Amino acid sequence: QHTGTDTIIIKVTKALRAAGLESSDLIVGIGFTKCNEWTGKSSSGRRSLHDIGSVPNPSEQAISIIGRILSDFDDCSHIPCFGFGDGQGVRLLS
Numbered sequence: 001q002h003t004g005t006d007t008i009i010i011k012v013t014k015a016l017r018a019a020g021l022e023s024s025d026l027i028v029g030i031g032f033t034k035c036n037e038w039t040g041k042s043s044s045g046r047r048s049l050h051d052i053g054s055v056p057n058p059s060e061q062a063i064s065i066i067g068r069i070l071s072d073f074d075d076c077s078h079i080p081c082f083g084f085g086d087g088q089g090v091r092l093l094s
Contacts, residue, residue, distance in 0.1 A: 012069050025075075030050070030082070033085035
């Protein structure tokens with residue numbers, strides 16, 4: 001049985017195929033700047049937008065959905081993920 005999100009993912013994947021998408025080399029970048037804390041205070045229950053908890057945060061939800069859709073179009077089944085903006089420099093997270 002599919003959830004509402006699963007149904008949408010299936011529909012978007014089919015629409016991308018119908019539109020002619022054959023492959024995608026997705027790269028994810030996650031910004032760890034203070035902006036995520038400031039924005040979260042007004043929009044995410046006073047928590048950082050990247051706060052890890054029992055419920056996926058907005059960033060986790062978006063990355064999961066985009067990854068699930070575009071993974072069908074990725075030839076190597078590997079989606080690199082980079083982090084930046086926390087003073088550590090740009091680095092590969094996955």
